[in-house]
Amino acid sequence: MNMSTFNNNDINIFDLSDELLLYIFKKLHTIELLYSLVNVNQRFDRLVLDPFYTHHLDLTVRPLRYYTSPVKTQIFDRIRTQVLPRIHQKLNKITVDPLSMECILGTIYYSELNSLSLVNFQSETLLQHLTAEISDSSSNIDNTKNLPKLKCLTLTSQWYTYFYNDLIFPLLLSIIRNVTTYIDGTQLHNDFLINMPRLNKFIFSIHTYIINDRIEIDLPSRNDILNSFLERGYQQVHSYADEKLTFNRGFCHVYSLxxxxxxxxxxxxxxxxxxxxxxxxxxxxxxxxxxxxxxxxxxxxxxxxxxxxxxxxxxxxxxxxxxxxxxxxxxxxxxxxxxxxxxxxxxxxxxxxxxxxxxxxxxxxxxxxxxxxxxxxxxxxxxxxxxxxxxxxxxxxxxxxxxxxxxxx
Missing domain, CATH: 3.80.10 (Leucine-rich repeat, LRR (right-handed beta-alpha superhelix))
Structure with a gap:
């Protein structure tokens, strides 16, 4: 696209009204629009990056089918580095295909995103994306400070985690002192709740699953666990726990009532x-x-x-x-x-x-x-x-x- 002239009568595209420019922009694919017109000037940026038009980002690659791979990569790199940082907080929906997905997703946080459309994926490829395990932990969470003003905390996991010591408890401000037994009221208080003096209500459901193939250990009984909460002032608590390991496995569930x-x-x-x-x-x-x-x-x-x-x-x-x-x-x-x-x-x-x-x-x-x-x-x-x-x-x-x-x- 020649940005200097519109036709042979030397009508400059910059002289066109906003309404006419928007009409032209609507005829362009999202990729063409973002790659060609962002950072041309402030007026184009205002029109192209208007939230009304950028709430849905369609990055399917129909316009790119005639380009070589290096050119496609260059286009997506430009969108990733120069466009996404300016609109990521406004995006509600993203549509990607196999090529654009690798370049766009995982590079920035989309705080308002509520819809993700995956187009033209082979079933095997799509399954890999949807079932891949998340292995990278958050690197931008400050888990070293006390939280004296915290009044409400929600932490939910829908499955067991093997990283309680390494990931979760640092976020809860301390380190588990005894990883060979069940989590009880004393441990929660000493390692976690003591750092939140203004916390006036604690609603919880905590599972502990022990796998111990090496040493013999004495597990606390259900009453031991309940008493550990009662001693800390938590009256409405219930629990059930294995008092002996079965196949070197033990389980405990304690929750508030x-x-x-x-x-x-x-x-x-x-x-x-x-x-x-x-x-x-x-x-x-x-x-x-x-x-x-x-x-x-x-x-x-x-x-x-x-x-x-x-x-x-x-x-x-x-x-x-x-x-x-x-x-x-x-x-x-x-x-x-x-x-x-x-x-x-x-x-x-x-x-x-x-x-x-x-x-x-x-x-x-x-x-x-x-x-x-x-x-x-x-x-x-x-x-x-x-x-x-x-x-x-x-x-x-x-x-x-x-x-x-x-x-x-």
Whole structure:
């Protein structure tokens, strides 16, 4: 594009009105617009970088298909270094393809971004991007200062972390003194809460998972853990903990009451009961079996769970099911892909468990075929007939009676 003249009558493009310039700009692709017109002059910058036009950044590379790779790289480098620093706080949506993604994402923080569109990705490439592990820790967090005026802190992790000592506790202002036992009230106070003298309310749910293959250790009991919080003035606390290691593993969960979180994760067979009316997602995981009595307690204590996941490969010891059916009235998403066949029987047989809202089921095909006896077993037919989304990760050939058994698919 020649920026000096508009046509043969020597009309200078800089003499055009804002309205006409904006009309012309709308005919250009985002990449052409940003690469060619930013930093031309202040007027062009004001028009091109107006938040009305830059809230959605489309960086798909249709205009670049005739350029060589070095030229494409040069274009994206210019956008990355000269444009993004000026608009990143205004962006609400970004559209990228495989080429632009590598150049644009990960280079700057988009504080207002709420939509990311990925275009023209191969499924394998897209899967790599969406499932890659985050390995770099934050480098710009000052985790060395006291926080005397802090009155509210929220710290949530949806899965176990192996970096409690290296990453999380430095952020909480100290270092764990004893990493071979459960986190208790004394440790939290001495290493963390003591630095927040104005903190007047502490709502928490803390899991400790110990893997110890080397030395014998004495684990604190549930009462020991509760007393450590009571001694520090925290009266409404509940806990359940393994007092002995099983397969060199030990687990403890301690949380404040009433329970304020939507998720209750890593429930083990040591669960002691309680009231959890706010919980909508329940994750159960253990290396010891979940017995029928535990599910009866859960059905009573968790009245509104919508999602349930069971990870337990160990068979139940007591296979005599309760005389009355257990009901999960609101459960619509159930993951049994990593569950022993006993739990599939427990929940899919309607005489054992009533699941009136269940629509989404994740399960292994071999287990499903066995439990349903090749999709002929009436005991599981009622529950399976309501499933609208069945997730089976391994490939399989649908038998003749499969579709009639899962009639809502």
């Amino acid at each position: 009433p329970y304020h979180f939507n998720d209750f994760i890593f429930m083990t067979s040591g669960f002691q009961g309680g009231t959890f009316s706010k919980v909508r997602r329940l994750v159960m995981l253990d290396i010891r079996p979940f017995e029928n009595e535990l599910f009866q307690v859960i059905a009573q204590d968790f009245p509104f769970p919508q999602r349930l996941s069971i990870t337990n490969l160990y068979s139940q010891q007591n296979k005599q099911h309760l005389s009355t059916s257990i009901t999960f009235a609101h459960l619509f998403d159930f993951d049994l892909a990593r569950a022993n066949i006993d739990y599939v029987v427990q929940f899919l047989f309607d005489k054992n468990t009533s699941l009136p809202c269940l629509m989404h089921l994740t399960v292994r095909y071999e287990t499903l075929a066995t439990v349903t006896r090749g999709f002929t077993n009436d005991a599981a037919h009622l529950t399976c007939s309501k499933i609208r989304c069945l997730v089976v990760k391994e490939p399989f050939v649908r038998p003749e009676k499969f579709l009639s058994y899962f009639s809502s698919l």
